[in-house]
Amino acid sequence: MKIASWNVNSLNVRLPHLEQWLRAFAPDIVGLQETKLEDHKFPDTALAALGYRSVFSGQKTYNGVAILSREAPRDVLVGVPGFEHEQRRAISATIGDLRIVNLYVVNGQDVGTGKYAFKLEWLAAVRRWLAEELRAHPNLVVLGDFNIAPDERDVHDPAVWHEDHILSSAAERAALRELLALGLHDGYRLLHQEGGVFSWWDYRQAAFRRNLGLRIDLTLVSEALRCRVVAAGIDREPRTWERPSDHAPAWIELS
DNA sequence: ATGGTCGGCACCCGA
Numbered sequence: 001m002k003i004a005s006w007n008v009n010s011l012n013v014r015l016p017h018l019e020q021w022l023r024a025f026a027p028d029i030v031g032l033q034e035t036k037l038e039d040h041k042f043p044d045t046a047l048a049a050l051g052y053r054s055v056f057s058g059q060k061t062y063n064g065v066a067i068l069s070r071e072a073p074r075d076v077l078v079g080v081p082g083f084e085h086e087q088r089r090a091i092s093a094t095i096g097d098l099r100i101v102n103l104y105v106v107n108g109q110d111v112g113t114g115k116y117a118f119k120l121e122w123l124a125a126v127r128r129w130l131a132e133e134l135r136a137h138p139n140l141v142v143l144g145d146f147n148i149a150p151d152e153r154d155v156h157d158p159a160v161w162h163e164d165h166i167l168s169s170a171a172e173r174a175a176l177r178e179l180l181a182l183g184l185h186d187g188y189r190l191l192h193q194e195g196g197v198f199s200w201w202d203y204r205q206a207a208f209r210r211n212l213g214l215r216i217d218l219t220l221v222s223e224a225l226r227c228r229v230v231a232a233g234i235d236r237e238p239r240t241w242e243r244p245s246d247h248a249p250a251w252i253e254l255s
Numbered sequence: 256a257t258g259g260t261c262g263g264c265a266c267c268c269g270a
Contacts, residue, residue, distance in 0.1 A: 009261075009262070009270085010261095010262055010263075012262090012263090013261095013262070013263095034262095034270090036262075036263070060263085060264095061262085061263055061264075061268095061269090062263090062268095062269075062270095107269075107270060109269080109270080115269095147270095160256085202259085202260075202261095202270090203259085203260040203261050203270095204258075204259040204260045204261085205258085205259060205260085207260095243261095246260090246261075246270080
């Protein structure tokens with residue numbers, strides 16, 4: 001059972017990439033972020049032709065999330081209960097014996113801005129909600145673009161990505177640690193300890209060629225699923241293709 | 256630290 005998270009940065013532009021990658025990688029479940037598509041424009045027919053069901057919550061221009069799965073999704077939930085707003089950043093569904101939560105965490109722009117404050121509020125609301133979600137669904141997978149690099153191994157240059165910098169700041173990392181403290185584990189780190197493995201590279205400065213990246217796309221698993229994680233990785237291949245997303249798919253395999 | 260590159264959409268904003 002392969003489960004992946006991929007920020008596609010516009011599904012309108014990236015549908016051919018997604019189709020090619022689904023054929024090549026053959027995941028069972030995929031969480032997509034930044035689809036940037038209103039629901040009536042979601043390419044569910046094209047994805048069904050490849051054997052995937054789709055559930056989605058999108059909007060024009062910004063944000064937008066979706067879950068693709070080979071098995072039919074049940075009990076679909078849009079948004080973060082108790083924290084209503086316009087931005088389409090969360091979608092959840094039950095697939096087989098797994099509860100899947102797909103998040104597009106607020107970027108936060110810069111430390112100290114209003115968007116940064118909103119990021120921390122949003123993460124606090126997610127934590128309150130996931131505490132309940134874990135009680136209801138012991139087999140929980142929380143995946144997505146977290147827009148937080150968990151620690152120094154997850155940034156190419158800790159001198160740049162330091163405790164006062166967006167995506168690596170002390171408060172953001174503390175918020176992520178609070179999520180993990182609910183009883184969630186970073187699937188990738190269960191199996192790999194080395195640094196320098198990234199999921200996002202800025203479009204500028206030839207960052208991908210120079211591997212100047214961050215690992216901000218994560219797949220978290222609950223305690224009950226911990227021992228079922230048999231493989232994990234980041235598939236850099238689609239980042240090498242023409243006109244790529246700035247993110248690569250991050251994946252885990254469950255037994 | 257700055258400036259650089261994308262996508263969407265409208266000549267600028269968000270990432």
